[in-house]
Amino acid sequence: MLAAFAVLLVFQCLGEGIVFVLKLPVPGPVAGMLLLMAALIAFPRLQTLVEQAANTLLSHLSLLFVPAGVGIVAAAASGSGHWIAILASLAVSTVLALAVTGLILRGMDGEEAQGKGEDKRV
Structure with missing residues (x-):
């Protein structure tokens, strides 16, 4: 070991x-x-x-995440005046991640349909 x-x-x-x-x-x-x-x-x-x-x-x-959690809690005090910027960046990054994921899935679905010669959407 x-x-x-x-x-x-x-x-x-x-x-x-x-x-x-x-x-x-x-x-x-x-x-x-x-x-x-x-x-x-x-x-x-x-x-x-x-x-x-x-x-x-x-x-x-799960024990390996404890130091990261402590670091986040310790760093939270330094971001006390920036909550609006933090929340806005979280919201924008979440929306962007969802949009990119949707576009990739749509592109993969289009390639799959073209490869089979038919579209299976209902």
Whole structure:
């Protein structure tokens, strides 16, 4: 189990290092996760090593959100005078996300209908 956690930590550190050296606009853990995915595809035996540790982490995932929640509560005091801007940005980003999702789904539905030669809408 310790070796599996070490593998996960090495990939996270590799991701952080690559992002830092190349100045990529991607979070280091995301880059590390992509590297881990590539390694899992290249070396399927690695999955058996990492799987138990990953499942253990996933079973305690809610505990990993506690520091983020504390950070949000601590930072909430600094945004006390900006509630209108915060609420407006939340509303606008939500509407934009819904609109983009709808447009993507509409585009996918159109491609599906063109591919089959018929439109199945009711």
